[in-house]
Amino acid sequence: MSLTPARVKIGRTFSLVDVFLLLGLAVVIYAVVAVAQEWNSPYTPTTEIHLDYPSLFKYAFFSLVRVFLAYLISLVFTLGYGYLAAKSRIAEPILIPLLDILQSVPVLGFMPGLVLALVGLFPNSNLGLELAVILMIFTGEGWNMVFSFYSSLKTVPSDLRDMGALYKLNKVEMLRKVELPYAANGLLWNSMLSMAGGWFFLMVIESFSLGDKDFRLAGIGSYMAVAYEQNDMGAILAGIGTMFVLIAVVDRCIWAPLVVWSERFKMDSDPSIQPQRSVVLEWLKKSRLLSAVDEYSRRLQVAVKKRAGQVMEPVMRPQVRQLRSSLPFILKAVLVLLGIGAFLYGIRIMGELLVATPVHTWLLFIRDVGLTFVRVSVAVVLGSLWTIPVGVWIGTNPKWTRRMQPVVQVVASFPAPMLFPILTSALIAMGVSLEFGAVVLMLFASQWYILFNVIAGATQIPRQVLDVARVFRIGGLHYWRAVILPAIFPSLVNGWISAAGGAWNACIVSEIVTHGANTYVATGIGSAITLAAQEGRFPVLAGAILMMVTTVVLLNRFFWGSLYRLAETKYRFEG
16 A cells, blocks of 8 residues: 555645745745754854944844744643643642742753753763753743643533533544644643743853853844943844844744634633734745645554554554553663752762851851842732733733734733843943832843733633623722632733742842943842853852742742642632
8 A cells, every 4th residue: 555645736826825835945044054053063162253233143143043942841741741730640649839939940950950961961062062052941931831731621611621521522533623622722822921931031141151151052142242342322223123023033933823723722712802913924825835735644644543543453462552551660770860860969969069158158148038038929919910810801801812812922021131231221320229229120120920820820811701890890809809800810910920930030130130340230140140151169059959949839828829729628619
Protein backbone atom coordinates (compact mmCIF):
# COMPACT_ATOMS: atom_id res chain seq x y z
CA MET A 1 0.00 0.00 0.00
CA SER A 2 1.39 3.38 -0.95
CA LEU A 3 1.57 6.16 1.65
CA THR A 4 1.32 8.87 -1.01
CA PRO A 5 -1.94 10.77 -0.53
CA ALA A 6 -4.14 11.79 -3.40
CA ARG A 7 -2.91 14.67 -5.48
CA VAL A 8 -4.14 18.01 -4.25
CA LYS A 9 -5.22 20.60 -6.75
CA ILE A 10 -4.07 24.06 -5.78
CA GLY A 11 -5.23 25.97 -8.81
CA ARG A 12 -3.43 27.36 -11.80
CA THR A 13 -2.07 30.46 -10.14
CA PHE A 14 -0.98 31.63 -6.75
CA SER A 15 -2.80 34.47 -5.06
CA LEU A 16 -1.07 37.66 -4.02
CA VAL A 17 -1.15 36.32 -0.47
CA ASP A 18 0.92 33.33 -1.59
CA VAL A 19 3.55 35.60 -3.11
CA PHE A 20 3.98 37.40 0.21
CA LEU A 21 4.04 34.09 2.06
CA LEU A 22 6.83 32.80 -0.17
CA LEU A 23 8.79 36.02 0.34
CA GLY A 24 8.23 35.68 4.08
CA LEU A 25 9.42 32.07 3.96
CA ALA A 26 12.60 33.20 2.21
CA VAL A 27 13.17 35.81 4.94
CA VAL A 28 12.61 33.17 7.64
CA ILE A 29 15.12 30.81 6.01
CA TYR A 30 17.68 33.61 5.82
CA ALA A 31 16.97 34.50 9.47
CA VAL A 32 17.42 30.89 10.59
CA VAL A 33 20.79 30.78 8.84
CA ALA A 34 21.81 34.05 10.50
CA VAL A 35 20.81 32.78 13.94
CA ALA A 36 22.63 29.48 13.38
CA GLN A 37 25.80 31.37 12.42
CA GLU A 38 25.49 33.54 15.53
CA TRP A 39 25.02 30.52 17.80
CA ASN A 40 27.88 28.57 16.24
CA SER A 41 30.31 31.47 16.28
CA PRO A 42 33.38 31.15 18.58
CA TYR A 43 32.61 31.72 22.24
CA THR A 44 33.20 35.31 23.35
CA PRO A 45 31.97 36.20 26.86
CA THR A 46 31.98 39.91 26.05
CA THR A 47 30.45 40.72 22.68
CA GLU A 48 31.07 44.19 21.34
CA ILE A 49 27.73 45.99 21.00
CA HIS A 50 27.42 48.61 18.26
CA LEU A 51 24.88 51.41 18.66
CA ASP A 52 24.22 52.00 14.95
CA TYR A 53 20.70 51.44 13.59
CA PRO A 54 21.40 48.43 11.30
CA SER A 55 22.90 46.59 14.27
CA LEU A 56 19.85 47.50 16.36
CA PHE A 57 17.50 45.75 13.90
CA LYS A 58 19.70 42.65 13.89
CA TYR A 59 19.90 42.62 17.69
CA ALA A 60 16.10 43.00 17.94
CA PHE A 61 15.63 39.93 15.76
CA PHE A 62 18.06 37.86 17.84
CA SER A 63 16.15 38.82 21.00
CA LEU A 64 12.84 37.95 19.34
CA VAL A 65 14.13 34.45 18.52
CA ARG A 66 15.26 33.90 22.12
CA VAL A 67 11.94 35.06 23.58
CA PHE A 68 9.90 32.86 21.22
CA LEU A 69 12.02 29.78 21.87
CA ALA A 70 11.63 30.39 25.60
CA TYR A 71 7.87 30.70 25.10
CA LEU A 72 7.70 27.36 23.27
CA ILE A 73 9.54 25.75 26.17
CA SER A 74 7.11 27.45 28.56
CA LEU A 75 4.09 26.16 26.64
CA VAL A 76 5.29 22.55 26.62
CA PHE A 77 6.21 22.83 30.30
CA THR A 78 2.79 24.33 31.12
CA LEU A 79 0.78 21.57 29.45
CA GLY A 80 2.79 18.78 31.06
CA TYR A 81 3.36 20.25 34.52
CA GLY A 82 -0.08 21.82 34.87
CA TYR A 83 -1.92 18.68 33.79
CA LEU A 84 0.08 16.44 36.12
CA ALA A 85 -0.44 18.81 39.05
CA ALA A 86 -4.19 19.03 38.44
CA LYS A 87 -4.82 15.33 37.81
CA SER A 88 -2.51 13.51 40.19
CA ARG A 89 -3.45 13.53 43.87
CA ILE A 90 0.02 12.24 44.69
CA ALA A 91 1.89 14.78 42.56
CA GLU A 92 -0.24 17.85 43.34
CA PRO A 93 0.97 18.40 46.94
CA ILE A 94 4.54 18.25 45.65
CA LEU A 95 4.31 20.10 42.32
CA ILE A 96 2.30 23.14 43.43
CA PRO A 97 4.60 24.04 46.37
CA LEU A 98 7.55 23.41 44.05
CA LEU A 99 5.99 25.79 41.54
CA ASP A 100 5.66 28.38 44.30
CA ILE A 101 9.37 28.01 44.96
CA LEU A 102 10.36 28.18 41.31
CA GLN A 103 8.31 31.29 40.54
CA SER A 104 9.69 33.05 43.60
CA VAL A 105 13.33 32.52 42.58
CA PRO A 106 14.51 35.64 40.71
CA VAL A 107 16.26 35.40 37.37
CA LEU A 108 19.61 36.04 39.02
CA GLY A 109 19.03 32.97 41.18
CA PHE A 110 19.07 30.71 38.12
CA MET A 111 21.82 32.64 36.37
CA PRO A 112 25.08 31.37 37.95
CA GLY A 113 24.27 27.67 37.68
CA LEU A 114 22.84 27.82 34.15
CA VAL A 115 25.54 30.05 32.72
CA LEU A 116 28.55 28.30 34.23
CA ALA A 117 27.18 24.81 33.48
CA LEU A 118 26.13 25.41 29.86
CA VAL A 119 29.15 27.54 28.97
CA GLY A 120 31.33 24.73 30.32
CA LEU A 121 29.32 22.19 28.30
CA PHE A 122 29.84 24.15 25.04
CA PRO A 123 33.20 25.88 25.54
CA ASN A 124 33.97 26.46 21.86
CA SER A 125 30.80 28.23 20.69
CA ASN A 126 28.15 30.68 21.87
CA LEU A 127 25.60 27.85 22.00
CA GLY A 128 25.98 27.32 25.75
CA LEU A 129 25.51 30.98 26.60
CA GLU A 130 22.57 31.24 24.18
CA LEU A 131 20.86 28.22 25.77
CA ALA A 132 21.47 29.66 29.24
CA VAL A 133 19.89 32.97 28.22
CA ILE A 134 16.85 31.22 26.68
CA LEU A 135 16.33 29.16 29.83
CA MET A 136 16.63 32.28 31.98
CA ILE A 137 13.97 33.97 29.82
CA PHE A 138 11.84 30.84 30.34
CA THR A 139 12.08 31.37 34.11
CA GLY A 140 10.39 34.74 33.57
CA GLU A 141 7.67 33.37 31.28
CA GLY A 142 6.41 29.99 32.39
CA TRP A 143 5.02 30.17 35.90
CA ASN A 144 1.87 32.25 35.42
CA MET A 145 0.93 30.07 32.41
CA VAL A 146 1.17 26.95 34.58
CA PHE A 147 -0.95 28.52 37.32
CA SER A 148 -3.57 29.58 34.76
CA PHE A 149 -3.75 26.13 33.15
CA TYR A 150 -3.80 24.39 36.52
CA SER A 151 -6.56 26.69 37.77
CA SER A 152 -8.64 26.11 34.63
CA LEU A 153 -8.34 22.33 34.92
CA LYS A 154 -9.39 22.45 38.57
CA THR A 155 -12.41 24.68 37.89
CA VAL A 156 -13.90 23.07 34.77
CA PRO A 157 -17.69 23.28 35.30
CA SER A 158 -19.29 20.03 36.37
CA ASP A 159 -21.76 20.07 33.48
CA LEU A 160 -18.88 19.92 31.02
CA ARG A 161 -17.34 17.01 32.91
CA ASP A 162 -20.72 15.26 32.99
CA MET A 163 -21.00 15.71 29.24
CA GLY A 164 -17.57 14.11 28.79
CA ALA A 165 -18.60 11.18 30.95
CA LEU A 166 -21.87 10.85 29.03
CA TYR A 167 -19.98 10.54 25.75
CA LYS A 168 -17.46 8.16 27.39
CA LEU A 169 -14.45 10.31 26.54
CA ASN A 170 -11.11 8.91 27.66
CA LYS A 171 -8.48 11.13 29.31
CA VAL A 172 -6.88 12.21 26.05
CA GLU A 173 -10.24 13.02 24.43
CA MET A 174 -11.38 14.82 27.58
CA LEU A 175 -8.24 16.96 27.53
CA ARG A 176 -8.51 17.72 23.82
CA LYS A 177 -12.27 18.29 23.55
CA VAL A 178 -13.23 19.72 26.95
CA GLU A 179 -10.37 20.83 29.19
CA LEU A 180 -8.06 22.50 26.66
CA PRO A 181 -10.93 24.46 25.05
CA TYR A 182 -12.11 25.60 28.47
CA ALA A 183 -8.57 26.66 29.44
CA ALA A 184 -7.78 28.26 26.08
CA ASN A 185 -8.95 31.77 26.90
CA GLY A 186 -7.04 32.12 30.16
CA LEU A 187 -4.01 30.36 28.72
CA LEU A 188 -3.95 32.70 25.72
CA TRP A 189 -4.10 35.86 27.82
CA ASN A 190 -1.43 34.50 30.14
CA SER A 191 0.67 33.55 27.10
CA MET A 192 0.62 37.18 26.02
CA LEU A 193 1.58 38.15 29.55
CA SER A 194 4.35 35.54 29.58
CA MET A 195 5.77 37.02 26.41
CA ALA A 196 5.75 40.37 28.20
CA GLY A 197 7.61 38.71 31.08
CA GLY A 198 10.18 37.42 28.62
CA TRP A 199 10.82 40.92 27.31
CA PHE A 200 10.89 42.36 30.84
CA PHE A 201 14.28 41.05 31.96
CA LEU A 202 16.13 41.35 28.63
CA MET A 203 18.48 44.07 29.86
CA VAL A 204 19.47 41.89 32.82
CA ILE A 205 19.66 38.59 30.94
CA GLU A 206 21.49 39.66 27.78
CA SER A 207 24.08 41.76 29.61
CA PHE A 208 25.20 40.73 33.09
CA SER A 209 28.22 40.20 35.30
CA LEU A 210 29.19 37.26 37.50
CA GLY A 211 32.10 38.28 39.67
CA ASP A 212 34.95 39.38 37.41
CA LYS A 213 33.32 37.88 34.28
CA ASP A 214 31.18 39.99 31.96
CA PHE A 215 28.68 38.07 29.81
CA ARG A 216 27.00 39.82 26.92
CA LEU A 217 25.06 38.61 23.88
CA ALA A 218 23.99 40.53 20.80
CA GLY A 219 20.40 41.60 21.50
CA ILE A 220 18.21 44.62 22.04
CA GLY A 221 18.54 44.20 25.81
CA SER A 222 22.32 44.48 25.69
CA TYR A 223 21.95 47.32 23.16
CA MET A 224 19.85 49.31 25.66
CA ALA A 225 22.23 48.47 28.50
CA VAL A 226 25.19 49.86 26.55
CA ALA A 227 23.16 52.89 25.43
CA TYR A 228 22.41 53.76 29.06
CA GLU A 229 26.02 53.13 30.08
CA GLN A 230 27.19 55.61 27.43
CA ASN A 231 24.20 57.92 28.07
CA ASP A 232 23.51 57.97 24.31
CA MET A 233 20.01 59.46 24.17
CA GLY A 234 19.68 58.90 20.41
CA ALA A 235 20.39 55.20 20.79
CA ILE A 236 18.05 55.00 23.81
CA LEU A 237 15.14 56.52 21.89
CA ALA A 238 15.88 54.33 18.86
CA GLY A 239 15.88 51.20 21.04
CA ILE A 240 12.60 52.19 22.73
CA GLY A 241 10.96 52.90 19.36
CA THR A 242 12.20 49.62 17.88
CA MET A 243 10.90 47.74 20.89
CA PHE A 244 7.44 49.24 20.52
CA VAL A 245 7.33 48.43 16.79
CA LEU A 246 8.54 44.87 17.38
CA ILE A 247 5.90 44.22 20.05
CA ALA A 248 3.15 45.76 17.92
CA VAL A 249 4.06 43.57 14.92
CA VAL A 250 4.09 40.42 17.07
CA ASP A 251 0.71 41.35 18.53
CA ARG A 252 -0.97 42.00 15.17
CA CYS A 253 0.58 39.02 13.38
CA ILE A 254 0.38 36.38 16.13
CA TRP A 255 -1.71 37.28 19.17
CA ALA A 256 -4.58 39.05 17.39
CA PRO A 257 -5.35 36.02 15.14
CA LEU A 258 -5.15 33.73 18.18
CA VAL A 259 -7.59 35.92 20.13
CA VAL A 260 -10.08 35.67 17.26
CA TRP A 261 -9.53 31.92 17.05
CA SER A 262 -10.07 31.47 20.81
CA GLU A 263 -13.57 32.96 20.63
CA ARG A 264 -14.90 29.60 19.48
CA PHE A 265 -14.14 28.23 22.96
CA LYS A 266 -16.29 30.73 24.86
CA MET A 267 -18.87 29.14 27.14
CA ASP A 268 -21.68 31.17 25.65
CA SER A 269 -22.33 32.99 22.42
CA ASP A 270 -24.46 36.02 21.79
CA PRO A 271 -25.50 36.34 18.14
CA SER A 272 -26.10 40.06 18.63
CA ILE A 273 -22.40 40.61 19.36
CA GLN A 274 -20.25 41.13 16.31
CA PRO A 275 -17.35 38.66 16.34
CA GLN A 276 -13.80 39.93 16.45
CA ARG A 277 -11.85 40.18 13.24
CA SER A 278 -8.19 39.78 12.43
CA VAL A 279 -6.86 41.19 9.18
CA VAL A 280 -3.94 38.76 9.24
CA LEU A 281 -6.19 35.75 9.84
CA GLU A 282 -8.57 36.73 7.05
CA TRP A 283 -5.60 37.38 4.80
CA LEU A 284 -4.14 33.93 5.47
CA LYS A 285 -7.49 32.26 4.74
CA LYS A 286 -7.19 33.49 1.15
CA SER A 287 -3.94 31.60 0.61
CA ARG A 288 -4.26 28.74 -1.87
CA LEU A 289 -0.84 27.49 -0.87
CA LEU A 290 -1.80 27.09 2.79
CA SER A 291 -5.04 25.37 1.78
CA ALA A 292 -3.10 22.91 -0.34
CA VAL A 293 -0.56 22.23 2.42
CA ASP A 294 -3.36 21.71 4.94
CA GLU A 295 -5.21 19.29 2.66
CA TYR A 296 -2.03 17.41 1.81
CA SER A 297 -1.01 17.04 5.45
CA ARG A 298 -4.51 15.91 6.44
CA ARG A 299 -4.59 13.19 3.79
CA LEU A 300 -1.04 12.14 4.61
CA GLN A 301 -1.96 11.82 8.27
CA VAL A 302 -4.97 9.65 7.44
CA ALA A 303 -2.88 7.45 5.14
CA VAL A 304 -0.10 7.02 7.71
CA LYS A 305 -2.56 6.14 10.49
CA LYS A 306 -4.31 3.63 8.26
CA ARG A 307 -1.07 2.00 7.17
CA ALA A 308 0.32 1.97 10.71
CA GLY A 309 -2.87 0.36 11.98
CA GLN A 310 -2.70 -2.37 9.35
CA VAL A 311 0.94 -3.15 10.18
CA MET A 312 0.88 -2.79 13.96
CA GLU A 313 -2.56 -4.10 14.95
CA PRO A 314 -2.06 -7.84 14.26
CA VAL A 315 1.50 -7.96 15.57
CA MET A 316 1.83 -5.44 18.36
CA ARG A 317 -1.59 -5.30 20.01
CA PRO A 318 -0.60 -7.19 23.23
CA GLN A 319 2.74 -5.44 23.44
CA VAL A 320 1.17 -2.00 22.96
CA ARG A 321 -1.41 -2.66 25.66
CA GLN A 322 1.28 -3.84 28.04
CA LEU A 323 3.38 -0.77 27.27
CA ARG A 324 0.42 1.56 27.80
CA SER A 325 -0.32 0.00 31.16
CA SER A 326 3.28 0.14 32.38
CA LEU A 327 4.32 3.49 30.87
CA PRO A 328 2.69 5.72 33.55
CA PHE A 329 4.40 3.78 36.34
CA ILE A 330 7.78 3.88 34.57
CA LEU A 331 7.43 7.61 33.88
CA LYS A 332 6.47 8.38 37.48
CA ALA A 333 9.36 6.28 38.81
CA VAL A 334 11.87 8.06 36.56
CA LEU A 335 10.53 11.49 37.53
CA VAL A 336 10.62 10.64 41.23
CA LEU A 337 14.20 9.37 41.04
CA LEU A 338 15.33 12.41 39.07
CA GLY A 339 13.54 14.71 41.50
CA ILE A 340 15.10 13.04 44.55
CA GLY A 341 18.56 13.17 42.96
CA ALA A 342 18.23 16.84 42.01
CA PHE A 343 16.86 17.70 45.47
CA LEU A 344 19.72 15.98 47.32
CA TYR A 345 22.34 17.55 45.04
CA GLY A 346 20.78 20.99 45.46
CA ILE A 347 20.65 20.59 49.24
CA ARG A 348 24.33 19.70 49.36
CA ILE A 349 25.41 22.65 47.21
CA MET A 350 23.10 25.08 49.03
CA GLY A 351 24.33 23.85 52.40
CA GLU A 352 27.95 24.50 51.47
CA LEU A 353 27.08 28.06 50.44
CA LEU A 354 24.86 28.86 53.44
CA VAL A 355 27.46 27.71 55.97
CA ALA A 356 29.78 30.40 54.60
CA THR A 357 27.19 33.17 55.19
CA PRO A 358 27.91 35.20 58.38
CA VAL A 359 25.22 35.47 61.07
CA HIS A 360 24.98 39.28 60.91
CA THR A 361 24.27 38.98 57.17
CA TRP A 362 21.15 36.93 57.95
CA LEU A 363 19.90 39.76 60.19
CA LEU A 364 20.34 42.17 57.31
CA PHE A 365 18.41 39.75 55.07
CA ILE A 366 15.45 39.86 57.48
CA ARG A 367 15.43 43.66 57.32
CA ASP A 368 15.81 43.65 53.52
CA VAL A 369 13.03 41.13 52.88
CA GLY A 370 10.69 43.08 55.16
CA LEU A 371 11.22 46.31 53.22
CA THR A 372 10.75 44.55 49.88
CA PHE A 373 7.57 42.87 51.20
CA VAL A 374 6.09 46.29 52.00
CA ARG A 375 6.91 47.56 48.50
CA VAL A 376 5.44 44.45 46.84
CA SER A 377 2.23 44.72 48.88
CA VAL A 378 1.76 48.40 48.08
CA ALA A 379 2.42 47.77 44.37
CA VAL A 380 -0.18 44.96 44.20
CA VAL A 381 -2.79 47.05 46.04
CA LEU A 382 -2.21 50.11 43.86
CA GLY A 383 -2.33 47.98 40.73
CA SER A 384 -5.60 46.34 41.81
CA LEU A 385 -7.30 49.70 42.34
CA TRP A 386 -7.36 50.46 38.63
CA THR A 387 -6.88 47.08 36.88
CA ILE A 388 -9.98 45.40 38.36
CA PRO A 389 -12.58 47.96 37.19
CA VAL A 390 -10.80 48.56 33.89
CA GLY A 391 -10.31 44.84 33.24
CA VAL A 392 -13.97 44.07 33.97
CA TRP A 393 -15.09 46.91 31.72
CA ILE A 394 -12.91 45.67 28.86
CA GLY A 395 -13.77 41.99 29.35
CA THR A 396 -17.55 42.46 29.56
CA ASN A 397 -17.74 44.75 26.53
CA PRO A 398 -16.71 42.77 23.42
CA LYS A 399 -16.45 45.94 21.37
CA TRP A 400 -13.92 47.43 23.76
CA THR A 401 -12.15 44.08 24.12
CA ARG A 402 -11.42 44.24 20.40
CA ARG A 403 -10.31 47.86 20.60
CA MET A 404 -8.24 47.74 23.76
CA GLN A 405 -6.60 44.30 23.43
CA PRO A 406 -3.85 45.47 21.06
CA VAL A 407 -3.22 48.63 23.10
CA VAL A 408 -3.03 46.73 26.39
CA GLN A 409 -0.87 44.02 24.83
CA VAL A 410 1.68 46.47 23.41
CA VAL A 411 1.88 48.58 26.56
CA ALA A 412 2.06 45.56 28.87
CA SER A 413 4.65 43.79 26.73
CA PHE A 414 7.08 46.68 26.65
CA PRO A 415 10.00 45.82 28.95
CA ALA A 416 9.65 48.45 31.65
CA PRO A 417 13.31 48.16 32.84
CA MET A 418 14.27 49.88 29.59
CA LEU A 419 12.49 52.93 31.01
CA PHE A 420 13.57 52.50 34.64
CA PRO A 421 16.72 54.66 34.36
CA ILE A 422 14.67 57.53 32.89
CA LEU A 423 11.87 57.10 35.46
CA THR A 424 14.35 56.87 38.32
CA SER A 425 16.14 60.03 37.21
CA ALA A 426 12.77 61.81 37.04
CA LEU A 427 11.83 60.59 40.53
CA ILE A 428 15.19 61.70 41.95
CA ALA A 429 14.78 65.10 40.28
CA MET A 430 11.35 65.44 42.00
CA GLY A 431 12.93 64.64 45.35
CA VAL A 432 11.58 61.05 45.57
CA SER A 433 14.29 58.62 46.59
CA LEU A 434 14.43 55.12 45.18
CA GLU A 435 13.42 53.80 48.62
CA PHE A 436 9.90 54.96 47.74
CA GLY A 437 10.27 55.17 43.98
CA ALA A 438 10.94 51.42 43.76
CA VAL A 439 7.21 50.91 44.43
CA VAL A 440 6.42 52.76 41.21
CA LEU A 441 8.89 50.60 39.30
CA MET A 442 7.43 47.40 40.81
CA LEU A 443 3.98 48.60 39.82
CA PHE A 444 5.02 48.42 36.16
CA ALA A 445 6.03 44.80 36.70
CA SER A 446 2.92 43.63 38.59
CA GLN A 447 -0.18 45.46 37.41
CA TRP A 448 -0.42 43.78 34.00
CA TYR A 449 -0.75 40.31 35.54
CA ILE A 450 -3.89 41.48 37.35
CA LEU A 451 -5.29 43.28 34.31
CA PHE A 452 -4.82 40.35 31.91
CA ASN A 453 -6.31 37.82 34.31
CA VAL A 454 -9.29 40.05 35.11
CA ILE A 455 -9.95 40.55 31.39
CA ALA A 456 -9.71 36.79 30.83
CA GLY A 457 -12.10 36.13 33.72
CA ALA A 458 -14.55 38.80 32.64
CA THR A 459 -14.72 37.47 29.07
CA GLN A 460 -15.77 34.09 30.51
CA ILE A 461 -18.85 35.51 32.27
CA PRO A 462 -21.88 34.21 30.31
CA ARG A 463 -23.89 36.97 28.70
CA GLN A 464 -27.05 35.53 30.30
CA VAL A 465 -25.69 36.29 33.78
CA LEU A 466 -25.10 39.94 32.90
CA ASP A 467 -28.52 40.17 31.24
CA VAL A 468 -30.25 38.76 34.33
CA ALA A 469 -28.46 41.30 36.52
CA ARG A 470 -29.59 44.04 34.17
CA VAL A 471 -33.21 42.84 34.14
CA PHE A 472 -33.37 42.79 37.93
CA ARG A 473 -31.66 46.18 38.04
CA ILE A 474 -28.77 44.97 40.15
CA GLY A 475 -26.26 47.80 40.23
CA GLY A 476 -23.65 49.62 42.26
CA LEU A 477 -21.70 47.81 44.96
CA HIS A 478 -24.29 45.03 45.14
CA TYR A 479 -23.69 44.26 41.44
CA TRP A 480 -19.95 43.97 42.02
CA ARG A 481 -20.34 41.95 45.23
CA ALA A 482 -23.02 39.55 43.95
CA VAL A 483 -22.15 39.15 40.26
CA ILE A 484 -18.79 40.45 39.06
CA LEU A 485 -16.35 39.62 41.86
CA PRO A 486 -17.60 36.04 42.40
CA ALA A 487 -17.46 35.39 38.65
CA ILE A 488 -13.92 36.69 38.17
CA PHE A 489 -12.56 35.62 41.57
CA PRO A 490 -10.60 32.53 40.37
CA SER A 491 -8.94 34.58 37.63
CA LEU A 492 -8.37 37.49 40.02
CA VAL A 493 -6.64 35.26 42.56
CA ASN A 494 -4.44 33.88 39.81
CA GLY A 495 -3.65 37.45 38.77
CA TRP A 496 -2.81 38.48 42.33
CA ILE A 497 -0.49 35.52 42.81
CA SER A 498 1.25 36.17 39.50
CA ALA A 499 1.43 39.91 40.21
CA ALA A 500 2.98 39.38 43.62
CA GLY A 501 5.47 36.92 42.12
CA GLY A 502 6.24 39.38 39.32
CA ALA A 503 6.82 42.19 41.80
CA TRP A 504 9.12 40.02 43.93
CA ASN A 505 11.10 39.06 40.84
CA ALA A 506 11.19 42.65 39.61
CA CYS A 507 12.78 43.83 42.84
CA ILE A 508 16.18 42.89 41.41
CA VAL A 509 15.80 45.62 38.76
CA SER A 510 13.61 48.01 40.77
CA GLU A 511 15.80 48.38 43.88
CA ILE A 512 19.02 49.07 41.98
CA VAL A 513 19.05 51.15 38.80
CA THR A 514 22.03 52.41 36.79
CA HIS A 515 21.93 55.41 34.45
CA GLY A 516 25.25 56.48 33.02
CA ALA A 517 27.69 57.05 35.87
CA ASN A 518 24.90 57.11 38.48
CA THR A 519 23.74 54.01 40.36
CA TYR A 520 20.69 54.33 42.61
CA VAL A 521 20.18 51.68 45.32
CA ALA A 522 17.20 51.07 47.60
CA THR A 523 17.58 48.89 50.67
CA GLY A 524 15.87 45.58 49.99
CA ILE A 525 16.38 41.93 49.18
CA GLY A 526 16.39 42.66 45.43
CA SER A 527 19.35 45.03 45.58
CA ALA A 528 21.13 42.58 47.93
CA ILE A 529 20.73 39.79 45.35
CA THR A 530 21.84 41.95 42.43
CA LEU A 531 24.93 43.29 44.20
CA ALA A 532 25.92 39.80 45.39
CA ALA A 533 25.65 38.43 41.83
CA GLN A 534 27.60 41.32 40.31
CA GLU A 535 30.37 40.99 42.90
CA GLY A 536 30.51 37.20 42.72
CA ARG A 537 29.67 36.69 46.41
CA PHE A 538 27.85 33.41 45.87
CA PRO A 539 27.31 32.50 49.57
CA VAL A 540 25.58 35.86 50.12
CA LEU A 541 23.64 35.36 46.88
CA ALA A 542 22.45 31.92 48.01
CA GLY A 543 21.42 33.24 51.44
CA ALA A 544 19.49 36.21 50.01
CA ILE A 545 17.67 34.01 47.50
CA LEU A 546 16.79 31.47 50.22
CA MET A 547 15.37 34.24 52.43
CA MET A 548 13.31 35.64 49.56
CA VAL A 549 12.05 32.22 48.42
CA THR A 550 11.10 31.22 51.98
CA THR A 551 9.12 34.43 52.45
CA VAL A 552 7.26 34.08 49.15
CA VAL A 553 6.47 30.40 49.71
CA LEU A 554 5.09 31.07 53.20
CA LEU A 555 2.90 33.84 51.81
CA ASN A 556 1.67 31.56 49.04
CA ARG A 557 0.91 28.70 51.42
CA PHE A 558 -0.83 30.61 54.21
CA PHE A 559 -2.36 33.61 52.41
CA TRP A 560 -2.68 33.05 48.67
CA GLY A 561 -3.33 29.34 49.22
CA SER A 562 -6.42 30.08 51.30
CA LEU A 563 -7.75 32.39 48.58
CA TYR A 564 -7.05 29.72 45.98
CA ARG A 565 -9.05 27.14 47.93
CA LEU A 566 -11.86 29.67 48.31
CA ALA A 567 -11.86 30.20 44.54
CA GLU A 568 -12.09 26.44 43.92
CA THR A 569 -14.99 25.93 46.32
CA LYS A 570 -17.23 28.88 47.12
CA TYR A 571 -16.58 30.88 43.94
CA ARG A 572 -16.24 28.04 41.45
CA PHE A 573 -18.35 28.93 38.43
CA GLU A 574 -20.65 26.12 37.32
CA GLY A 575 -22.06 27.74 34.22
